[in-house]
Amino acid sequence: MNTLSLWFHKFGSPPTFYRLSRLLCPWLFAAACLIGAVGLYAGLVLAPADYQQSDAYRIIFIHVPCAWMSLFAYIFMAANAFIAVVWRIKISEILAMTSAPVGAMFTAVTLLTGAIWGKPMWGTWWTWDARLTSELVLLFLYLGVIGLYSAIEDRRQAARAASFLGLIGIVNVPIVHFSVNWWNTLHQGSTVRLLGPSRIDASMLWPLLLMALATHIWFFASVLARSRTSVLEQESGKEWVREIVQAQGVRHG
Amino acid sequence: MHSQATADPVPLLSARALAFSRNEEPIFGPIDFSLHAGEVVLIEGDNGSGKTTLLKVLSGLLLPSSGTIELHGEALTMSRLSQQVALMGHLPGLKADLTALENLEFSIGVFGLRAGNTPMLALASLGLQGYEHVAVRLLSAGQKKRVALARLLLVPAALWLLDEPYANLDKEGIDLVNRLLEAHARRGGAALITSHGAYAFTSGSPRRLPLRPAA
Amino acid sequence: MHSQATADPVPLLSARALAFSRNEEPIFGPIDFSLHAGEVVLIEGDNGSGKTTLLKVLSGLLLPSSGTIELHGEALTMSRLSQQVALMGHLPGLKADLTALENLEFSIGVFGLRAGNTPMLALASLGLQGYEHVAVRLLSAGQKKRVALARLLLVPAALWLLDEPYANLDKEGIDLVNRLLEAHARRGGAALITSHGAYAFTSGSPRRLPLRPAA
Amino acid sequence: MRYGTLGSACAALIRRDLLLTWRRRGDALNPALFALMVVALFPLALGPEPNQLMQIAAGIVFVAILLASLLALDALFRSDYEDGTLEQIVLSPHPLPVLLACRIGAHWLTTAVPLILVAPLLAEMLHLPSTVMPVLMLALAIATPLLSLLGAVCVALTVGMRRSGMLLALLVLPLYVPVLIFAAGACNAAQAGLPFLAPLLLLGAGLALALVLVPLACAAALRISIS
C-alpha cells in the first residue's frame, strides 16, 4: 500500500465519505445556484452587447462553461478510473461512474448550445468541423462508459470495466481542446487564457469566470450527491448503513 | 471449519481464512482447509452456496477477498498455479468443430503433457477408441464429458478442481469419473470436486467439506 | 413396451407406436403407453436416449414421425392440446427483468388461470412470500425453479410434462417437487417426468417408463 | 377454470414487451445512437463539404436506419428463445400468427419509433434540405414497419442458431433492398423536385401485403426452426 491508497482508505472509507458528502452537498448546491445566478445576471443583463453578434453571443455564458466542464469531468472521471483500475479503491470506482452521467449532461448541453449558437453565426446547426466532431465523440465515449456500467450485473466489476473503457477514451480530450489549433476550423480559437492576456473584454470575462466557477461547484455537488446514493446502495448490507436507515426511520416516524 | 490432521506434513493445497465476496456480499465465508496428495475431497453445498466460486478462486480465476492460498506450503504465483492445478468447470472447454484428438492436442500445446501419456492412450482409456477423429459436435453429451476428462489425464497438473463432474452423466459415467479419481489419487494426485446434495459419490467415502452461504 | 391396465377406462393420454426420427435416424423407437388421471410416470433413460424429445413430441412442439397420440381418447388438435398440457422444459421460461408476479401474470394472460388460484397464492405455496416483487434476475437458481413451478400450479392444464425437474436442485427442492406432484395427482392431474438414472424420485414408487435409444 | 382469450393473450404479450423495454430503457436508445454514429462516419470518411453531403443525405440516413434496425432485429426472438419463453408462446392455445404480429408490433414500437424520432437530427447533420424532411419522415413511417416485418421472417428462421449475427445480416439485407430503393428513391425524387408519390404508394402496398402475410410466414418459420 502506498501513501495514496492509504489516504484513500482513511478518507475514502464509505462511512466517512457518506457523512462528509451529506454535510457538504446542500452547501455546494446552494453556492452553485447563488454564484450561477449572479453570473447569469451579469452576463445576460449587465454585460454589453457584442459589436458583431449583438445579443446572440450571450449564449457564451452557458456554452463555454459547459464545454469546459465536459472536458474537466472527463479528466476527473479518468483520474478516478485510473485509481479504480490500479488500486481497486471503491470510492474511486463510484466517483468515476457517477461523474460520467454528469459529464455527459454537460457535453450534451455544450452540443446543444453550440448548435443553437451556430445557426445565427455560421448559418447552420452543425458542420463537421474538428472540434464539433471530437466533442460528439466525447459524448459517445461518455455514453459508452454509462452503457457498459449499466450492462454488467456486478457493480464493482462493472465499474472496473467501464473505468477501463473511460481510460482508453482519454486520448480524445486533448483532441477536443487542441483541435482548433491543429486543424483550421470554423470554431472559435481559444479566447480565454489563464496565463497571459485573454482576448475577451473584461466586462464579459468576469461573468464568464463566475459561471465557470458555478458549474464546477455544481459538478462536484452533483457527483457527491449521486455517489452518496451509490455508496448506500452498494453497502446496503453493512452495519453502518443499517444504523443510518434506522436513525432515519426513527426521525420520519 | 473443517481441517484434518494427516500424515504428510506439507499439504498440496491449503487455504487459510479464505473468503470471497461479490458486490460486498460475502459468497462464501472464511474457510480453512488443506488437501494432501492422495486425497479426494467433496465440496457439498446447496445451490448458490458458492462451490463454483470457491473452485474459481482456488484456480486463480478470481482473486479472494481475504485469506491466503498456499501450494506445497508456498504462497502462489499465477504461473506456478496453472502448472499445478487443472480446472474442469461447468463448461467442457472443447471446440465443437475440432475432433477429439485436435482438441486434446491444443490443450497439450498450451498446458504441456504429463510424462508417459499420449492423447490416443488417454482417449482409449476413457473408452473412446474409434472416436479420435470425430468432430466433438457429433459426440453425445456423455462422450463430450469423457473428452474433457481425457484432457485432465494429459495435463501435468497434480491437483484437479472438478465442478460438478457428475452432472448430466448417467450411472456408467458416474462410475467412470469415480474410477479416474481413484487412479489419480493413487498416483499421488489430489482432487477437489463439487456436488450438490442430490448426487452421491458412490465409491469409498471421501472427505466432505460442507459449504454454507456466508450471509 | 410398458402398458398398465388401470381402473379408469379412458386414459388422459395415450400413445400408440409413437416414434420420432431426426435426419432419418430414429431417436426413440415405437413406444406405447398410456397415462391415467392421478398417475405420475417417470421416464428413465441415459443421456441422449430421447427423453427431452419425447416430451416435446407429446406437447406438440415436434410432430411424431409415426404413431398416434390421444388425449381423453380423442385425436388431438393443437389448441386443445395446449389447454390440456403444460410443458416445463430445461429452460425456465422466465424473463429475468420482470418480477416473479409479472412473469406469472404474463403466463396467465396467455394460458389462462386454474379456478381458485391466484399468483400470490401460488407463490406463497412455494415459499416465495416476500419475493413477489423481486426481479427474477435477482433470485437464486432454486428460487427461479420455484417460480417456474408456480406457473404450473396456475395454468389449467391437467397433464404436466416436466423435463428433469430435479436437475440442479438441492434436497429440499427435490422434496418440494415431489410434494407438488403428489398434490397434482390427488387433484386428478397426471404428470410425466424425465430423469436420468442418477436422481431418485424419493417419495412413493412411481411407475417407470424406461427409454432406450432406438438405434 | 378460465382459459385466456386471444385478446388477453395479445394484451399480456404487448404489456410484457413494453414493460421489459421500460426496465432496460437505457438500452432502448441504442439503435438510435448506433444510427447517429453510422451517420457521423460518413462526413468523416467523405470529407465535410456541405454540398456533397446534402446530395447523398437521404440515402445515408436510410442506410444508417436500415443497419440500425438490422442490428436491433437480433432482440426480436432471441432472448425469448434463450430463456424458453418462445416455447411457451408457441405452445399457447391461441393462433401463433396473431401473437407473433403483436410481438413484431411491440418490437417496432420500441426500436423503430426511436429511430424515426432521431431521423430529423440525422438529416440535419447531413444538411438535408428542410423541404425534403416531410417526405423523409413519411417514407420512414412506411418503411420501418416493413423492415421489421421482413426482418422478422429471417430472424424466425435463424433463431435456433448460435451466433447468427452475420448470417442474419446476409439473409436480411437482400430483402431490405427493395424497401431501400423505393424509400430513398422517394426522397431523392423530392429533393430533385420530381414527383415522389408513386414509390411511397408502392411501399404502402408492400406494407399492407406484409402485414397480412408475414405473421403467417413467421409462425411457419418458427415452427421449423425450434423443432
Next chain:
Amino acid sequence: MRYGTLGSACAALIRRDLLLTWRRRGDALNPALFALMVVALFPLALGPEPNQLMQIAAGIVFVAILLASLLALDALFRSDYEDGTLEQIVLSPHPLPVLLACRIGAHWLTTAVPLILVAPLLAEMLHLPSTVMPVLMLALAIATPLLSLLGAVCVALTVGMRRSGMLLALLVLPLYVPVLIFAAGACNAAQAGLPFLAPLLLLGAGLALALVLVPLACAAALRISIS
C-alpha cells in the same frame, strides 16, 4: 513431465484458429459478403450516377469494411467464452498478453484479409479511379489490423455479457473514428492529387503503438470481465 513452452502454446493457438476457420470456411466469407452488400446499398440509395459515386467511393469502401469488421469482432472471444476455452487460455501457464496477441492475429488473418482482398472489387463497383487503388490497399493494410486491435479491447470488456452486439458497436465505433479519418483521408487526398503520406504515417505509428499496448490492455480487460 513436459510443460509447454510459450512457442508451442502460440503455435497451438494459431493452428487451432486456422483449423477452425478451415472447418467452417463457408462462414469465413461472410464479412466480405457483408461489405459487398453494404457497398451495393449505396448506388441503390443514392442513384447510380458514376461521377457522384466516384467522389465518395473511397469513403464508402472504408465505412463498409469498418462495419464488416465490427460485426466480425463478435467472433473474437465469444465462442471461446461460451464453450469454456477462454477460461482455459486465461489459466494457461504462459503470459496472457502474448496468447491474446496470437488470437487477435489469427482473427485478423481470417476476417480482415478476406476484406482486403475483396476491396478492389468494392472500389471498382463505385468507380474509384484506379490511380487511388494502391493507396486504398496500403491504407487498408495498415488500418485493418488497427481496427482488429482496438476492437479486441472492447470485445474483451464485453465478453461476459449476453447479447452485447449493439453495445459493442457503441463502444467500438468512437475508437474507430480516428482510424477512419486518417485512412479515408489518405485516399481522398490521393484522389484529389494532394500528398497522402502524412496520414498513412500517422496510422502506422498508431499501429505500432497498438501492437504493444493492446495485448496488455486486452489481458487486463479480460481478467476484469471474466471475474
